[in-house]
Amino acid sequence: MTDLAAEVLAGRPAAGARLIRWLEDGDARGRALLPRIHAAAGRAHVVGVTGPPGAGKSTLVDLLVAEERSRGRRVGVLAVDPTSPFTGGAILGDRLRMSRHALDAGVFIRSMGSRGAHGGLSRSTYDACLVLDAMGHEVIFVETVGVGQEEMDVVGLAHTTVILAVPGLGDEVQALKAGLLEAGEVIVINKADRDGFEQTRRHLELLLHLREGARPEGHWRTPLLVATASRGEGAAAIVDALDAHRAHLEAGGGFAAAATRRDERQFLSLARAALTDALLRGRGGALLAQVRDRSLDPYTAATRLAALLGGADPGVT
C-alpha cells in the first residue's frame, strides 16, 4: 500500500474515505496518521447547519454546496443528523437529493453514524473535519439536528453556525428555536413560501433584536435571512453571510482560536479515554466489580476512587 496520508493530503477521495473509516472504527493505523493530518489542516471554514427535524437542512446544504461550487471552492459535507436523508438514507435508501453532486470531484460527502462512533460523535466528527480540511476542502458543512447535547457539541466544532427555522412547526418547536438562536451566527427562515412565515419572521426578529441590544460594539451582528431551498432560492445571500463571518473571525483572531479550542477538547476527550483504560486495569476495576455485584453503590465507589487518586470528590469538583 502506498502512503495513505500523502494521498489524503493530495485530496484523493478514496484515501479520505478510508482514513475516516479507520478513525471511526478505532483502527490504530488511522490514529497514527493524525499528527501529519493535523499539521496540514487549519485552512477550511467549518460551517455547522442545524435546526429541528423537517426544517429542510439537507435541501439547504445541497443548495449551499452548489453556490460554493459556483464560486470555485472545494466543498466537504459531513451529515451527522440522524433524521437526514444522507444519514437516515442508509435505512431507507433515500439519497436522491444529494445525487446531483455525486459525480463532482470538488464535493466530498460523508455520513457520520451517530451510534457506535468510536469515542463519541463529536470526537469522530472532529477527526473527519480534520481529514476533509487536510484534503484541501475550503468549506466544510456539518449538518446536524439541533436537538440534544452531543449534537450541540458538534455545533461547537464550527467556525460559523447556521440555524434553520421554518414557519408553522408549532409551539413546541418555538421553544427549541429560542434556545438554538443563542448558538447561531446566521439565522435562516427556510420554506419562506409556507403559511405562518410573517409570524415566524417577526418572532425571530424580536428575539434577535433583544439579543443584539445586549452586545458590545464590534460584536458580530447576526443576520436573519430567508430561503426557499426546495425552489433553489436564497443560497447566494447565505454564502455571502458565511464569507462575512469568516472575515470577521479572521480580523479578530477567532478563526485560529476556534481550532485551538477544538484541539483542547480533543485532547481532553482522548485523555479521558486513556485514563479510563488505566483505571479499569488498576484499582478502579475492583471497585467496578463491587458495583456490578451490588455490594457497593456507584457513589460510594466513586468517592473511594477519588480518595485513591488523592483528588477531590468527583461529584463536587
Added chain:
Amino acid sequence: MTDLAAEVLAGRPAAGARLIRWLEDGDARGRALLPRIHAAAGRAHVVGVTGPPGAGKSTLVDLLVAEERSRGRRVGVLAVDPTSPFTGGAILGDRLRMSRHALDAGVFIRSMGSRGAHGGLSRSTYDACLVLDAMGHEVIFVETVGVGQEEMDVVGLAHTTVILAVPGLGDEVQALKAGLLEAGEVIVINKADRDGFEQTRRHLELLLHLREGARPEGHWRTPLLVATASRGEGAAAIVDALDAHRAHLEAGGGFAAAATRRDERQFLSLARAALTDALLRGRGGALLAQVRDRSLDPYTAATRLAALLGGADPGVT
C-alpha cells in the same frame, strides 16, 4: 435544618425537589446523601417515552399519569425533552397541559435542563430517577425527544421504552422512526385521527414483523398500539402493556439487571470525572498547555499521556 434524606424517603415533594436541585448544581451536600437514597431505591418502574418533536409526547404522558393515578399508583415525571412544553415552558410559560396534576400529591413533575447539567444530562437524570424512586413513586415517566445520542442514553436508563410515532410527519422523520424502533418495547401511533394513519400503521407493522421474526422464543413481543392523546384515548391499553413488560422483566431477572447496568454507567461516569481532575493537576496539565499554545497536536499529546500511564494508546483501545 432537619435530615433531608429522611424527608425524601418520607416522600416529601419539597425535599425531593431540593435534593434534585443540589445534584444538578453539583452541590456537595446532595452528593453526600446519594448512598442512602440509592439503598432505598430500586422499586420504581422507569418508563422512557420518546419520539420526534411534535409527536405529542407531553400530552400522552399527561394521559398516562392520569391512568396510573386511577390505578392508585404514585407517579413521577422527568421531562428532559428540550422541545417539551414542560422544559421549553420555562421560556414560553406554557405549562398548561400538565396543570391538571399540579395539585395532586401523588404526582411529582420535574423538568431536567439539558444544558449545563452538572456531569451531563444522563448522569443528572439518573440521579433524579433515584430520588423519585426513593420517594416512593411506583412509576417514573422520563420524557425525552428521540433524537441525539445523549437523549438515547437517557432512554437507556429506562426499564421500558415507549416510542411514539405519528402519521404524516414526512419522509425525514420516517428514517428516525426506523432507527428508534430498535430501542422500543412498546410502540404507539399517536394522533390516530390524522391523515396518513393507515400508511404509518402498515409501515410500522412491517418493520416490527421483520424485527420480531429474527428474535428467539420467549423474547418480549413489542406491541403496536394506537392513541389519540388529545382526545384522551388509548391510555389504558398502553399502561396494560407497561405492566406486562414489567412482569416480563421481573420473570427473567431483567428488572434488577437494569438497575445494575445503570449503576455501572454511573460509576464509570463519576470515575472519569475524578480521573480528569487528577489528570489536570498532574502531568496532563503540562500537555494540555502545549496543546493550548499549539506546540503539540492533541493526538501526539494523548499518546504521550497514555505512555506516562503505561497504557495502550487511547485511540486504539
